[in-house]
Amino acid sequence: MLVKTYCAAVNGLDAKVVTVEVNKSRGVVFHLTGLPDNAVRESRDRIAAALENNGYRFPVAEITVNMAPADIRKEGSGYDLPIAIAILACDEKVNSDRLADYMLIGELGLDGRLQPIKGALPIAIRARAEKYKGLIVPKTNIREAAVVNNINVYGMETLSEVVNFLNGGEAQPEIIDTRKIFYEQQSSFDFDFSDVRGQQSVKRAMEVAAAGGHNLIMIGPPGSGKSMLAKRLPSILPPLSLSESLETTQIHSIAGKLSSDTSLISQRPFRSPHHTISQVALVGGGTNPQPGEISLAHNGVLFCDELPEFNRSVLEVLRQPLEDRKITISRAKYTIEYPCSFMFVASMNPCPCGYYGDPTHTCACTPGQIMRYMNKISGPLLDRIDIQCEIQPVPFEEISKAEPGEPSEAIRKRVMAARKIQEERFKDIPKIHCNAQMTERMIHQYATPDEAGINLLRTAMNRLNLSARAYNRILKVARTIADLDNSADVKSPHLAEAIGYRNLDRSDWAERGF
Secondary structure: OEEEEEEEEEEOOEEEEEEEEEEEEOOOOEEEEOOEOHHHHOHHHHHHHHHHOOOOOOOOOEEEEEEEOOOOOEOOOOOHHHHHHHHHHHOOOOOHHHHHHEEEOOEEOOOOEEEOOOOHHHHHHHHHHOOOOEEEEEHHHHHHHOOOOOOEEEEEOEHHHHHHHHOOOOOOOOOOOHHHHHHHOOOOOOOOHHHOOOOHHHHHHHHHHHHHOOOEEEEOOOOOOHHHHHHOHHHHOOOOOHHHHHHHHHHHHHOOOOOOOOOOOOOOOEEOOOOOOOHHHHHEEOOOOEEOHHHHOOOOEEEEOOHHHOOHHHHHOOHHHHHHOEEEEEOOOOEEEEEOOOEEEEEEOOOOOOOOOOOOOOOOOOHHHHHHHHOOOOHHHHOOOOEEEEOOOOOHHHHOOOOOOOOHHHHHHHHHHHHHHHHHHOOOOOOOOOHHHOOHHHHHHHOOOOHHHHHHHHHHHHHOOOOOOHHHHHHHHHHHHHHHOOOOOOOHHHHHHHHOOEHHHOHHHHOOOO
């Protein structure tokens, strides 16, 4: 007797339908084919224990399980449920008439309980696309999968519940008001710029970075507030759109980063990996491919604190993703592409001890130590950072003031107004959404300064010994400052402020290794 059930395999952000074919014949052997990994091969023992503890017996027969298509690698334990149901249907314990209407996914515990799986959201999207009547998932994954409309999603706790449902029992699909949850959670942040006293120039730099999607690096001594400011950046970024939220949630679903009470990610991600991170953990991959930190930061912020402490080879793998906003991972057994459009924010000390140029502390580093420290960051990586600003410790008088700083909500309104101007500007240009993504041709089209601005830029390049590579980046940032000023043209004041954000191109920084 041959029975088929249906599930899905996640590949990148997409899920592909997998047909589980189970044939029962005379004999006592169990065969499993279809390119399964070790977790799938071990399913036989989990299924046998789950069946026995739920009042069923594993058939004493030759059972052949094939997972088609055979050229897609099947990874993880989420195939336990469809295999178990197909075996029970072969043994006439489950009515096979309804199996073609439902997609099933879930890991079985030895007691028959359904354990959560990764990737429930992309699987639900695929089930809807294939026009299945419903999707059966573990109860823990229900909020994640039920955000997909136009398909019935059933959350089950045990194998017996699934069997009863497929044999004609009643069950209510989960219905979640996605939009209500999404918009309710968008304006709630743990960190706010009102907590930051002083640092007006750095807060202004972060506002410009948020308005244009520019990458940013902060240079300052320990305790000056670099990490504190970076954590508050998501609170001034434009809110996620529903499509951005769905894409971001898919990535976190595949990585298994969603909690059971989360249906949609409603705030922009903020990822802050430790400086000991490996290349694979940063960009993704592994034996069982997973999204890396750059993909988990998609549509949000990737913050690298103490940038020179990162392994240089790890930092170099950021160069292409920062340009392409996607990462393609090619291995012998698979090729997977993940999106990674993020704002790159970094912080660093000016020297190994951290106190070079600090008026209140004496630097103990030699010129050679400082140069080696600075040379840990390559020029090509710095090429992709538009805004570079120095930060100094806040004096006691400013810290002790009772008045809070400007709240994030006020800054966010200005940022959103500037982003709206950019959306209108690039509405007919695919894959360009903000000023930071402009090509050289677009810079000449949208960010050409007037004659006075050209003269100012020429003077700055000569007097401050700015590098030639700074030219385009200054014009991009100036365009964003003009948008914040609601100006159609890039004027001299906009250029003057943009030039001020090129700290690492100054001659004194060049002497230290840049």
